[in-house]
Amino acid sequence: MKRLLYIILIFLSWNWVHAQDPLESYLKTAAENNPGLKAKFNDYLAALEKVPQVGSLPDPQLAFAYFIQPVETRNGPQDFRISATQMFPWFGTLKAKENASIEEAKALYEVFEENKSKLFNEVKSNWYNLYFNNKATMITLENIEILNTFKKLAIVKVEADQVSAVDQYRIEMEINDLENQLALLRDKQQVLTVSFNNLLNTEEDEVITFPNELWSTDIMYTKEAVLDSIQLKNHQLLSIDMQKSALAFKKQVAQKQGAPTFSLGIDYISIGKGDNNLSGKDAIAFPKVGLSIPLYRNKYKSMVQEVIYQETARDYERIDKVNVLETVFENAWKDYLDAGRRIELFDKQLIIAKKSLKILETEYAYANKNFEEILRMERRMLKYNLELEKARTDKLAAVAFIHYLMGK
Numbered sequence: 001m002k003r004l005l006y007i008i009l010i011f012l013s014w015n016w017v018h019a020q021d022p023l024e025s026y027l028k029t030a031a032e033n034n035p036g037l038k039a040k041f042n043d044y045l046a047a048l049e050k051v052p053q054v055g056s057l058p059d060p061q062l063a064f065a066y067f068i069q070p071v072e073t074r075n076g077p078q079d080f081r082i083s084a085t086q087m088f089p090w091f092g093t094l095k096a097k098e099n100a101s102i103e104e105a106k107a108l109y110e111v112f113e114e115n116k117s118k119l120f121n122e123v124k125s126n127w128y129n130l131y132f133n134n135k136a137t138m139i140t141l142e143n144i145e146i147l148n149t150f151k152k153l154a155i156v157k158v159e160a161d162q163v164s165a166v167d168q169y170r171i172e173m174e175i176n177d178l179e180n181q182l183a184l185l186r187d188k189q190q191v192l193t194v195s196f197n198n199l200l201n202t203e204e205d206e207v208i209t210f211p212n213e214l215w216s217t218d219i220m221y222t223k224e225a226v227l228d229s230i231q232l233k234n235h236q237l238l239s240i241d242m243q244k245s246a247l248a249f250k251k252q253v254a255q256k257q258g259a260p261t262f263s264l265g266i267d268y269i270s271i272g273k274g275d276n277n278l279s280g281k282d283a284i285a286f287p288k289v290g291l292s293i294p295l296y297r298n299k300y301k302s303m304v305q306e307v308i309y310q311e312t313a314r315d316y317e318r319i320d321k322v323n324v325l326e327t328v329f330e331n332a333w334k335d336y337l338d339a340g341r342r343i344e345l346f347d348k349q350l351i352i353a354k355k356s357l358k359i360l361e362t363e364y365a366y367a368n369k370n371f372e373e374i375l376r377m378e379r380r381m382l383k384y385n386l387e388l389e390k391a392r393t394d395k396l397a398a399v400a401f402i403h404y405l406m407g408k
Contacts, residue, residue, distance in 0.1 A: 033201040040112040047105035055098035061085045077272045085265030096252040103246035114235035121404040128393040233407035251307040258300030263290035339395035346388040353381040
């Protein structure tokens with residue numbers, strides 16, 4: 001039943017995940033398997049179990065007394081006594097305790113939602129890093145192939161005494177550098193894969209899939225609308241709001257605990273046969289009412305004041321959290337805009353670099369000219385290719401982080 005509730009709560013918040021998003025299956029796996037998220041969910045379930053505890057009356061008291069030496073009365077000797085008593089707090093105390101526990105459970109549910117949003121953001125960020133590293137590996141391999149093609153051309157020209165052997169050696173040096181970068185990228189891929197699988201709590205040998213090219217996602221809100229959404233829907237802020245609601249009910253509890261408590265009960269006394277009780281044994285049953293009056297008020301005043309201080313602390317905590325979130329958002333928004341500009345820039349630069357390389361390749365093939373420029377342009381093309389893919393992943397990572405701040 002607990003697992004079913006967990007799965008239902010996970011999928012109720014799934015409306016923002018697009019069906020075509022290749023990340024969907026990984027987010028689903030992380031939500032179902034991540035132990036940290038499960039821990040927060042069980043904290044929430046534990047808090048729910050407090051509600052029936054605090055909303056119940058105190059246990060009734062049952063007492064039995066047997067007179068070893070019977071107490072003689074006018075009606076006869078008393079054999080034993082049975083009494084039952086039930087205490088009742090002041091009106092509304094139990095309901096206030098229930099409401100306080102419910103709000104505390106809601107606060108822990110927002111902590112669970114916060115951890116879920118944070119987990120999804122981490123899964124996306126790690127997957128984007130994996131995609132970029134995988135793409136960088138492919139781009140590096142392509143550049144090695146291009147350089148190998150130039151190397152073959154240079155060897156032909158060296159054998160024909162058209163160019164110096166230095167051209168061949170320069171290409172070999174470039175290839176060696178790229179192969180070293182390639183080895184580093186492959187090592188890094190292993191590290192990123194382990195980190196990603198740990199987030200999903202899955203086996204390390206599972207294959208991680210990527211699209212041929214990343215999709216593009218834009219934020220469909222103004223900057224001001226996003227800030228408003230953060231202040232209204234961020235789970236950290238909602239958790240603080242729920243804590244404040246719980247404190248309001250706790251203040252009611254503290255005030256009501258300073259009011260009298262009542263007790264209702266009944267006593268039953270068994271009376272044996274006596275001189276005035278010719279018919280034999282008899283019994284007396286009588287109800288009783290009690291009242292507990294809290295005379296020492298300082299204790300209850302301090303309880304109320306304690307809650308007031310806690311409410312003030314939560315107010316300051318919320319203000320501080322809003323300031324922190326606004327600062328973090330400004331930085332994320334800057335990264336989002338910067339990534340968009342870099343995508344446009346490096347897309348243009350890459351097109352120009354490819355055209356330039358074609359021209360330089362032709363000039364070298366027919367006129368043995370501009371070999372150094374070919375190598376320089378090849379490096380630029382590699383750089384622009386990598387920078388373009390990095391800008392795409394940075395933009396999606398910024399979008400994912402902003403959505404996380406918005407409580408999505």
